[in-house]
Amino acid sequence: GAGVSQSPSNKVTEKGKDVELRCDPISGHTALYWYRQSLGQGLEFLIYFQGNSAPDKSGLPSDRFSAERTGGSVSTLTIQRTQQEDSAVYLCASSLLRASGGAVETQYFGPGTRLLVL
């Protein structure tokens, strides 16, 4: 596809359940980012992947959160034992190259997954 896609678009789950959120970046983009947007809060960085380098996990809020990127393309964000405070919109973005240099830095965002934990 032409843009970043995410699935599901909406997810309602019960407290304590595990959820998986999927991101398909733009083909050929080497960098992939996950962000969280909570109600009334700004966008919060979670994790990013760049090529074959070890991911930067410094934004993950707890060890219940983890992410993988298989084959340098699709990424899955997993939240274990969900809590109500995990309710948010989870946004994925990709960019061509995480290095200095103009338009290649631009991050393109997917539509997000709206997660509601009851």
Add this chain to the structure above:
Amino acid sequence: KQEVTQIPAALSVPEGENLVLNCSFTDSAIYNLQWFRQDPGKGLTSLLLIQSSQREQTSGRLNASLDKSSGRSTLYIAASQPGDSATYLCASKGAGGTSYGKLTFGQGTILTVHP
């Protein structure tokens, strides 16, 4: 730690008016600064990206400026239209310390342009 602040939090203007959105950041060690718009229930759309060595970028009716030394960026929208109504977010990409390589976002400015 980088902090990004946007003023005003909300802005309502009549169609045709020129307007300025403000963004300030505390750490001048940035690679670039990016402006996005977010429509309700949608993801973010990149509008303009200014590298740290640049002073401004223009795209159509949009002009973004960057003054790294003072930690400020502005987004100027000329001849506003109802279709410009959205939330506008600025984000800086860190060049050092704990912010290295990461985008730090402001809280956004909610813009409403009424006919």
